[in-house]
Amino acid sequence: MLFNSYEFLFAFLPLVLGLYYILRPRARVVMLTLASYLFYGWWDYRFCSLMLISTVIDYIAGGRIARAVDQQQKRPWVALSVCSNLALLGFFKYFDLLAGTMNYGLAALFPDAGWRIPLLHVVLPVGISFYTFQSMSYSIDIYRGEAKPARSFLDFACYVALFPQLIAGPIIRYRSLADQLVERTHTVDKFALGLALFVCGLSKKVLLADSVALLVPLAFDRAVAPDFVHAWTGALGYTMQIYFDFSGYSDMAVGLGLMLGFTFPQNFNSPYKAVSITDFWRRWHISLSTWLRDYLYIPLGGNRIGPSRTYVNLIVTMLLGGLWHGANWTFVLWGAFHGGLLAIERALGAGDAAYLRTARRASTFLLVVVGWVLFRAADAGEAGRVLAGMAGLHGWGGFDVAWSEGGALPFIGLFVTAALAFCAPNAWQVKWRFSAAQTAGLIALFLACTAAIMVNTSSPFLYFQF
Amino acid sequence: MPLNPESNAHRLLDASQERRHAARRLVLALGLLWIALLAGDWTMRFFWFRWHETVYSRPLVTADRPLPAAKPSFSEMQLAPRVGGDLTALLGSPAARAKFGIERPGATITLDPEGFRMPIYPATQRFDVVVVGDSYMTDGVPLTNMISERIAAHLGVPVLNRAFMGRGPFQSLMLWIEQNWTRPPHPKWIVWGFVERDISGAAFAGYIYLIERHRGRVEVELKTAERLRPRVIWRALRPASLRVSLPNSSALAQLSRRAWARIQYDVFRELPADVFVMKDPEDRAPPMLGYRVALDAMYWPPAVRNLEQVVESIAYIQDYLDLIGVKLLVVPIPDKEQVFRDRIPQSVWKRGEPPPESIAPELVRRLQERGIAAISLYEPFTNAAAGGVQIFWPDDTHWHPAGIGLAARLIADELRGKLNM
Numbered sequence: 021m022l023f024n025s026y027e028f029l030f031a032f033l034p035l036v037l038g039l040y041y042i043l044r045p046r047a048r049v050v051m052l053t054l055a056s057y058l059f060y061g062w063w064d065y066r067f068c069s070l071m072l073i074s075t076v077i078d079y080i081a082g083g084r085i086a087r088a089v090d091q092q093q094k095r096p097w098v099a100l101s102v103c104s105n106l107a108l109l110g111f112f113k114y115f116d117l118l119a120g121t122m123n124y125g126l127a128a129l130f131p132d133a134g135w136r137i138p139l140l141h142v143v144l145p146v147g148i149s150f151y152t153f154q155s156m157s158y159s160i161d162i163y164r165g166e167a168k169p170a171r172s173f174l175d176f177a178c179y180v181a182l183f184p185q186l187i188a189g190p191i192i193r194y195r196s197l198a199d200q201l202v203e204r205t206h207t208v209d210k211f212a213l214g215l216a217l218f219v220c221g222l223s224k225k226v227l228l229a230d231s232v233a234l235l236v237p238l239a240f241d242r243a244v245a246p247d248f249v250h251a252w253t254g255a256l257g258y259t260m261q262i263y264f265d266f267s268g269y270s271d272m273a274v275g276l277g278l279m280l281g282f283t284f285p286q287n288f289n290s291p292y293k294a295v296s297i298t299d300f301w302r303r304w305h306i307s308l309s310t311w312l313r314d315y316l317y318i319p320l321g322g323n324r325i326g327p328s329r330t331y332v333n334l335i336v337t338m339l340l341g342g343l344w345h346g347a348n349w350t351f352v353l354w355g356a357f358h359g360g361l362l363a364i365e366r367a368l369g370a371g372d373a374a375y376l377r378t379a380r381r382a383s384t385f386l387l388v389v390v391g392w393v394l395f396r397a398a399d400a401g402e403a404g405r406v407l408a409g410m411a412g413l414h415g416w417g418g419f420d421v422a423w424s425e426g427g428a429l430p431f432i433g434l435f436v437t438a439a440l441a442f443c444a445p446n447a448w449q450v451k452w453r454f455s456a457a458q459t460a461g462l463i464a465l466f467l468a469c470t471a472a473i474m475v476n477t478s479s480p481f482l483y484f485q486f
Numbered sequence: 487m488p489l490n491p492e493s494n495a496h497r498l499l500d501a502s503q504e505r506r507h508a509a510r511r512l513v514l515a516l517g518l519l520w521i522a523l524l525a526g527d528w529t530m531r532f533f534w535f536r537w538h539e540t541v542y543s544r545p546l547v548t549a550d551r552p553l554p555a556a557k558p559s560f561s562e563m564q565l566a567p568r569v570g571g572d573l574t575a576l577l578g579s580p581a582a583r584a585k586f587g588i589e590r591p592g593a594t595i596t597l598d599p600e601g602f603r604m605p606i607y608p609a610t611q612r613f614d615v616v617v618v619g620d621s622y623m624t625d626g627v628p629l630t631n632m633i634s635e636r637i638a639a640h641l642g643v644p645v646l647n648r649a650f651m652g653r654g655p656f657q658s659l660m661l662w663i664e665q666n667w668t669r670p671p672h673p674k675w676i677v678w679g680f681v682e683r684d685i686s687g688a689a690f691a692g693y694i695y696l697i698e699r700h701r702g703r704v705e706v707e708l709k710t711a712e713r714l715r716p717r718v719i720w721r722a723l724r725p726a727s728l729r730v731s732l733p734n735s736s737a738l739a740q741l742s743r744r745a746w747a748r749i750q751y752d753v754f755r756e757l758p759a760d761v762f763v764m765k766d767p768e769d770r771a772p773p774m775l776g777y778r779v780a781l782d783a784m785y786w787p788p789a790v791r792n793l794e795q796v797v798e799s800i801a802y803i804q805d806y807l808d809l810i811g812v813k814l815l816v817v818p819i820p821d822k823e824q825v826f827r828d829r830i831p832q833s834v835w836k837r838g839e840p841p842p843e844s845i846a847p848e849l850v851r852r853l854q855e856r857g858i859a860a861i862s863l864y865e866p867f868t869n870a871a872a873g874g875v876q877i878f879w880p881d882d883t884h885w886h887p888a889g890i891g892l893a894a895r896l897i898a899d900e901l902r903g904k905l906n907m
Contacts, residue, residue, distance in 0.1 A: 021725075026733045030524055062725045212509030215516050243838040425833045428754045454508035459515055466516060470523065474733065474742035 021062040023272045024226050024473055032059065033276075040280060041206075049178050049201060052280065056181035060146070067145040070108060075180045077104045078155045079173050085162045086169040094163050101159035105152040112142055113149065117347035147187035149344055153311055155180050158194040160315060167195040175201045184276035188269050190287040190307035197282070204281030212454055214278030216462055220447045221271030223465045226472045228440075229265035231433035232257045235426045239406050240396055247417030251409030253426065253434075258396045259389050260437035263292065266305070271447050286448050292388070292441040295380040297361040300388060312341050323366075330366060335359035345395070350403060354394040361387060523738060530737035537735040541722040560596050560606050565627060567592035571882025573775040576760050578747020586775055586881050593627045600665075604647050605629050612671060613646035614905060618658040619679040622819050622884060623649035631887045636894030637677070641901060646673070655680030656693050659803070663700060672810050674905065677897055679817040681883075682824055682846055683783035687792020690799035697806050764829035774829070774880035780821040781834060784841040791845055797852045804858050813904070816853055816860040817897060818846040819885070822878040825867045861900050863893055 021028045036055045040048055061068045081101035088094040119137040126136060158176070161167035170176035179197050239246045239254020246254060270287035277284040287307050294300035301309045317337040323330040335356065342355015390407065397403035408414060423431060452458070531537045570577075570587025577583050598604040603624050617623050617634040624647060626632035630639075634647040648662045659678055666672065721727060733739050747758040757763065757775075764776045804814050823830060824844045835841065846864045853860040870892055871877050877889035885893070 025729070026736060026739070027725075027728060030527060030736075031732070034520070034524055207506070208513055209506050209509045212512045215513060219516070237837075241837050427756060429750075429756070453505060454512045459508075459512045462512065463515060463519060466519065470738065471742035471746060474736060474739035475746045 021059050023269065023276075024222060024469075026473065027062075029470070029473065037279065045203075049174055052183075053174060053178040053181055056178070056183040056186060059183040060181065060186060063146050064143070070112070070145050070148065071151055071181060072177075074105060074108060074152055074155050075177050077101060078159050078180075079170065079176045081159045082162045082169045082176070085159055098159055098163040102156055105156040109148060109152050112145055114343075114347045115140055115142060117349075121349075144347075150189050150191055151180055151186060153344075154191050154193075157191075157311065157315065161193060161195055167193070168198065170194065170198065171202065182277075182282075184273045184280070184282070185284060188266070188273070189305070190270055190273065190285050191311050192284060192307065196285070200282050206281045210278050210281065213452055214275040214280075216275070216452055216454070216458075217271045217278065217447055218275030219462045219466050219469070221268040221273075221275060222469045224264040224268030224271065226268075226469045227465075228433055228437050229261045229263075229268060230472070231430055232264070232437055233261045234430040235434060236261060236396070238422055238426055239393075239409065240402065241398065245405045245414045246409040247415040248409060248412045249417040249419050249422045250425075251406050251414070253422050255389055255393050255406060255410060256438075257426075257430065257434060259292075259392050260434060260441065262392060262395075263288075263441060264437055267446075288446065289448065290441070290446045292385055293381065294384050294388075295377055296365055296384055297358060297387060298365050300384060301358070301362070308341070308344075312337050316340060327367070331363035334362045334366065338362060348399075350394055350397050350400060353400065353403070354391055357391050357394060527736050527738045531732075531735045534737060535735035537731065540731055540735075541719050542717070560598055560604075563595050563597055565593045565595060571879050571884065573761055573777060573883060574881045576747065576758055577751060578744045578758060579751035580748075582747075582751040582757065586773075588879065588881050590627070595627065595629050602647050602650060603629060603632060605635065607644060611644055613644055614674045615641070615643065615645045615677060615901060616662065616673045616675070617645060617647050617649055617677045617679070618662055619649040619677075619817075620653065620655055620658065620681075620684075621649075621651040622681055623647075623658075623677075623679045624651060625884045626887060626890050631890060633679070633890050633894050633897075636891055637898050637901070640895055640898030641905070643905070649679075654689075655684045656689075656696070660693075660696050660700070663697070663807075667700070667810065670810070672812050674811075675813050675815055675901060676807070677815045677817060677901075679819055679893075681780075681819045682821050682844060683780045685793075685796055685818065685845065685849065686783075686786065686790055687795030688790075690792075690796045693799050694802050697803055701806065762831065762834045764823070764826055764831070766829060770874070772880060774822070774826070774878070775882075776823050776826075776830060776834075777821070777883050778834070780823045780883065781830065781841060782836075783821070784823060785836045793845065793849055793852060796849060797856060797858075800853060800858060801856050814858060815897065815900060815904075816850075816858060817863065817893070818849055818860070819893070820844050820846055820864045820867055822883060824864070825871050825877055859900065859904070861896055863896065866892060866896060 021032060023029075032055075036051075039051055039055075043051055057068050057071075060071060078101050081097040084097040085094045088097065116139045119139055123136045123139075126133065158167065158170075158179075162169055170179070175198070176194070178201060179192075179194055182197075185192060235253050235257025237254070238250045238257070239252075240258070267288035274284045274286070285307055287305060289303040289306065291300055291303035294303050317333055320333040320336060321329055322333060336359070338359030339352060339355040342351045342353070342358070345351045345354075390410075393406050393410070394403050397406060405414075567590060569589050570583050571590075574583045574587040577586065595603055596606055598607070615634075615637065617637070623633055626635075629635055632647060634645040634649075638645040649658050650661075655678075659676065662676070722731065743758070750756045750758055760778045762776045762778065762781070763773050765773045800814070800816060807814060823841070824846075827841055827843070830841055832838075844864045847862045850860040850862040867877050867889065870889075875888050875892070876886045877892070878884065879886050
């Protein structure tokens with residue numbers, strides 16, 4: 021179920037909120053778990069079994085690790101947890117990529133051999149990357165002594181499946197939610213803040229991201245190579261789409277959490293205002309970069325083993341982070357690109373002269389746009405065509421042609437999103453006083469979103485596929 | 487890296503008395519608005535759209551209890567004069583409707599005792615040919631323009647119209663089967679017309695299910711009142727069905743679409759996403775409106791069209807009708823966008839590729855190979871359109887009387903030999 025769908029806004033959410041506030045505290049966890057499974061099974065009820073398997077394995081592993089007396093007894097259980105989650109993820113997400121790549125290699129080495137690894141065309145369960153990472157971090161944290169085992173299976177199942185953050189994060193550690201599963205505060209202030217963040221997030225997604233998304237086909241998924249204007253319009257359109265789409269989702273997740281009494285972490289902090297790629301990754305998808313730092317970069321040695329090993333660790337972390345986003349070599353390229361940039365920045369050191377800030381912000385943004393081209397392209401060939409178009413190698417084209425193809429509204433959306441991304445405070449920086457003006461603004465946004473959802477059939481969030 | 491995201495959320499919370507008071511106002515205002523929208527929309531869903539009738543079925547007829555006639559005799563219906571067709575209705579803006587809409591005169595039409603559009607006929611009239619399908623097959627004002635009447639005029643025998651509007655290509659054929667299976671005499675031929683955008687393997691596979699359900703009901707011959715009790719249609723409650731049926735039965739959605747379409751045209755001079763303008767490259771004819779749904783269907787991959795499944799389903803239906811000695815004449819009707827493919831603007835092409843050609847000729851060839859009568863209107867329509875014949879209304883997805891006339895002549899030519907005339 022999508023947050024911006026009719027069935028969520030006008031059936032599921034009111035029902036869940038209504039039930040939640042009439043039930044007793046303990047029954048609320050049961051209801052939230054069941055509702056989360058319904059929410060997830062709405063795509064395909066079979067996906068629920070995968071989530072349940074991952075939940076059961078990690079719950080048992082976590083308990084065994086906690087009861088183990090030494091590291092040697094703990095290791096098999098943490099290995100079981102990590103391997104089973106990675107196996108689930110690997111099979112459902114990467115089997116066809118691996119088989120296809122091996123077939124490509126086999127065809128190159130043995131062109132006459134008729135045998136190939138069959139592709140399974142497995143349907144990717146929505147949000148599997150998020151909940152496996154989240155579930156896995158539970159047993160790792162217990163292994164490291166940083167978390168206590170869950171009080172009950174129900175608490176843990178609720179943590180893994182909790183619908184506000186199930187599909188696209190933020191990725192939350194068990195330790196930061198454990199106490200909240202037992203006891204949460206419910207205040208009007210918290211609920212109002214949740215409503216405000218939810219409406220802001222919904223507006224980002226429905227009014228802005230979906231609007232600029234119409235510019236993306238000017239550069240991508242075309243039979244012909246895009247010219248300069250088309251390539252830049254499409255690339256910038258996608259740059260704004262992915263930010264407003266994903267950060268909108270995160271705001272909605274946090275908002276829904278607050279309405280249910282939970283406090284989730286911030287996932288975006290105006291990333292396009294970053295002055296370096298390092299800064300960008302402190303602001304973009306913060307819960308993922310934190311996860312990668314704590315469970316990959318630091319265990320690899322982080323920056324403790326010397327400069328050259330630090331560069332390798334950064335590149336490897338980002339490369340795997342790229343692959344986490346999807347089963348396509350373009351994601352690996354994107355990860356390698358960002359890893360390389362992080363390593364270069366680390367090598368050059370960070371100057372912070374005020375007069376250079378604007379130039380650094382502009383160059384960082386430019387590099388991020390180039391990265392998004394790699395990320396969005398269907399294959400390396402298309403990425404090359406779009407980047408060549410951005411360099412003017414396919415002609416300059418006309419703005420009037422792009423305008424007539426894209427439509428007035430998406431271009432207006434592009435200017436609005438750019439202004440918001442570069443100049444406005446984000447939803448976490450706004451001073452929420454719930455003044456009459458803020459209340460009126462939120463009501464207007466809610467009405468506009470409702471109308472927009474009704475006008476367009478709801479479009480899925482970009483990060484659902486990852 | 488100085489990341490501590492867990493602590494950030496607490497920054498947002500503020501326990502001051504002033505904010506608590508203001509927060510109450512926000513929750514109250516937004517909550518009331520939400521509840522009002524919710525209550526209004528669900529009320530309209532039941533009372534206006536009668537959504538529950540799609541998830542709750544009452545058996546229409548059984549072998550021992552035929553459906554009663556809807557009305558005791560023929561009745562008249564007044565159709566008011568109007569400007570524009572179904573595509574201009576999507577435009578929302580009165581200015582846009584006035585620009586593209588074409589005037590249609592009003593008329594008085596007759597409905598037969600079962601509520602179908604038909605001229606008056608005697609109760610004992612026997613029909614050897616019946617026409618079924620959706621709005622395409624029952625379109626045409628006055629009734630002499632309706633395809634059943636045009637075929638009748640060509641053949642010189644009465645033709646019964648059993649097509650009705652707005653329920654898809656198969657419902658009228660299924661209703662005919664429900665109502666007439668146990669009520670001989672049966673016709674020799676059923677002319678089944680459906681538009682090309684409705685041809686998909688998944689939809690046609692579902693028709694087998696409906697036929698099979700009817701077969702079971704006839705064979706079991708339900709007799710007791712208990713077994714005729716209304717039933718919940720669980721298929722209609724699946725997520726995939728609800729995702730479509732809930733927004734489609736939403737008054738809010740209808741209002742929003744109209745309002746947005748109006749803003750789009752009046753402010754930006756843009757048409758809604760469902761509609762686009764098709765211009766003659768040589769400027770010989772005025773621009774016409776195209777329908778996005780039909781365009782999207784043109785790009786469906788072979789796996790979605792799944793012609794094997796479509797042919798199998800039609801063959802299955804024909805086998806079933808063979809039990810009562812009825813033959814099908816299948817008539818795939820090309821969409822307007824298909825006939826005027828060269829007028830579709832590049833700006834609406836998918837992936838920068840021109841729309842693929844019609845699949846109707848291929849479907850007809852496969853059906854004929856299976857021994858099922860079928861005719862393709864695609865080639866005659868494109869030839870006639872190239873010669874300047876107005877096959878479709880410019881402001882409507884439906885065919886013009888000239889297109890109906892051409893189709894009727896081709897169908898009559900096909901039936902003439904088969905009826906030994």
